[in-house]
């Protein structure tokens with residue numbers, strides 16, 4: 001016997017799959033205005049920076065991070081893994097509801113450059129469909145695991161590819177003090193910072209960096225907002241590492 005809840009989920013998934021078949025994922029039908037992306041808010045003067053978090057969500061650490069970001073009124077971008085979405089659906093809905101951007105980091109953290117077309121679509125499109133069923137949208141940017149890709153990856157992406165320009169390699173030592181000082185020494189207007197929201201030390205790093213950069217006058221925006229602020233439209237299959245001022 002299939003419960004009504006399961007039937008609803010199956011129905012939502014079917015609708016999402018139909019919607020995906022009908023429309024291209026990207027680019028947007030029309031360039032989004034800064035006001036639309038920022039929710040009608042006034043645009044403060046820069047500098048701007050985008051915090052991005054890979055490999056989550058993880059309930060304990062991602063919840064602590066979302067709490068800290070909310071206290072500071074700061075938005076970020078999360079490139080999530082499909083198998084970590086399972087069981088953390090409420091966390092994803094919280095992220096979306098609080099204005100954070102959610103992107104694709106494959107279903108099982110695979111090196112996209114090593115996959116044939118079938119496996120590529122299983123890794124990327126399945127995650128896209130899972131997120132679409134959960135969040136009711138399908139315009140997710142892509143971050144390839146390890147930043148590894150090739151021309152086939154770009155051709156198959158059906159999404160802008162977002163890399164990074166500041167990387168403290170937080171996975172290597174879980175040392176908040178070292179990570180914070182590296183980021184604060186490196187960061188410039190338009191940078192995209194890479195962290196992982198699956199380590200407690202990285203959450204501490206992120207929140208300390210937020211406090212320090214807010215004090216320096218930086219504004220934290222999602223990657224999508226950064227494009228809008230720079231007046232640039234993200235394109236399918238194109239690779240972006242940072243969005244400095246012109």
Ligand code: NI
Nearest residue numbers: 054055145146
């Ligand atoms: Ni990763």
